Amino acid sequence: MTEEPNNDTSAACKAPGAQEKAIDVAVIGAGPAGLTAGLYAARAGLEAVVFERIAPGGQLAQTEHMENYPGFPDGTNGFELAFSMKQQADRFGVRNVGEEVLSVDFTQNPKVLKTAFNEYRANSVIIATGARPRKLGLELEEELQGRGVSYCATCDGNFFRDKTVMVVGGGNTAAGDAIYLSRICKKVYLVHRRDKLRATAIYHKRLEDLPNLEFVWNAVPRKLVADEGALAGVRVEML
Ligand SMILES: Cc1cc2nc3c(=O)[nH]c(=O)nc-3n(C[C@H](O)[C@H](O)[C@H](O)COP(=O)(O)OP(=O)(O)OC[C@H]3O[C@@H](n4cnc5c(N)ncnc54)[C@H](O)[C@@H]3O)c2cc1C
Structure with missing residues (x-):
């Protein structure tokens, strides 16, 4: 059952995997790793759904200027690169769900993913939740x-x-x-x-x-x- 918010930008607004058919590949996290995983899965003909709790791009979207990404001799803006990655994944039919995955039950098959709003079933789950730096916690x-x-x-x-x-x-x-x-x-x-x-x-x-x-x-x-x-x-x- 879809309750809210799902935020799926694709045509169908039902919670993917909430119906009878399970999602082929559920990817948790829409940073560079998650978007890449989604892209590869979709290109392989699988139904791929990427779950993101904040906004696509992950840490990359917070990076003003990147100098070490191959193919950009003058460097590139992280936000724009993240946006391009998302567009590329979208082009192959990756579906986006703007919800935080709170738990995954790996003991069941299909696996069961729970968010605050919905429950999803998926045959495979890729965890691409990234890492967060430990901050100093100082003012400024x-x-x-x-x-x-x-x-x-x-x-x-x-x-x-x-x-x-x-x-x-x-x-x-x-x-x-x-x-x-x-x-x-x-x-x-x-x-x-x-x-x-x-x-x-x-x-x-x-x-x-x-x-x-x-x-x-x-x-x-x-x-x-x-x-x-x-x-x-x-x-x-x-x-
Ligand atoms: C300020 C800054 C500058 C950087 N500069 C560079 C650079 O110049 N060159 C370079 O190579 N690297 C740089 N990095 C590092 C680079 O951005 C990361 O290595 C890269 O983003 C990691 O990608 P990822 O997909 O593994 O994880 P992340 O980018 O961390 O993405 C993980 C995503 O998963 C989401 N997520 C986590 N848990 C859940 C959940 N339970 N449910 C749903 N979604 C979830 C998060 O919201 C996030 O969007 C920089 C990082 C920062 C913060």
């Missing part, structure tokens, strides 16, 4: 995202070429990102709340050998300082 953090605050060194490192950057954390991601950034940035501060890293031992020596890396132990970022809408500094508390 949202506003400064893409203006100095970044959650992906390999994505955004090039924007900080020859600049001074700070990496926060002590795990493998922080260590790997700090090594990556040390190759392109003037100086890298690695700020960690403890006096030693959690990262795998192999990273320790590599980090210690970097001439432009400085550890800031027992420290926590407390305030982002902005200047003309961009990050200008970070105030750190020494514990």
Whole structure:
């Protein structure tokens, strides 16, 4: 039974899979991975339904400028690229459902997907729900995202070429990102709340050998300082 909202942009407005026939492939998440999965399934002649709780494009739609997507020598706008991915999937008949999938019962066949509004049945389920960065939770953090605050060194490192950057954390991601950034940035501060890293031992020596890396132990970022809408500094508390 369809209750609301479904938001299906295709002609039929019934909840797909809510009727007798199950959906061939239900994809959860309409980020790049989910839209790609939907596209491939639809092109293979399967009925593909992509569920998205916010808006198509996922994290890609929040990216102002992408430099590392092949085929765009001058880079591309993430939102526009996401929109093109969605259009391409639509062209092959992928159906979109604007609902958050709250649970999937994999013990049944077909599988049963529940949203706040409907229940769907699907023969296959592809989970493409992406990942979310763990944020610092500081004031101005949202506003400064893409203006100095970044959650992906390999994505955004090039924007900080020859600049001074700070990496926060002590795990493998922080260590790997700090090594990556040390190759392109003037100086890298690695700020960690403890006096030693959690990262795998192999990273320790590599980090210690970097001439432009400085550890800031027992420290926590407390305030982002902005200047003309961009990050200008970070105030750190020494514990
Ligand atoms: C600011 C920013 C800049 C970036 N810059 C770059 C870059 O320059 N180059 C690069 O290669 N990468 C970049 N990335 C990373 C890139 O965007 C991600 O790697 C990519 O979007 C991951 O795609 P995905 O489809 O796996 O997941 P996501 O993009 O995270 O999409 C997952 C989708 O699933 C939806 N979803 C989750 N749970 C449910 C549910 N239960 N029901 C329904 N829907 C659900 C989410 O709302 C989301 O839309 C950037 C990311 C950000 C945030």
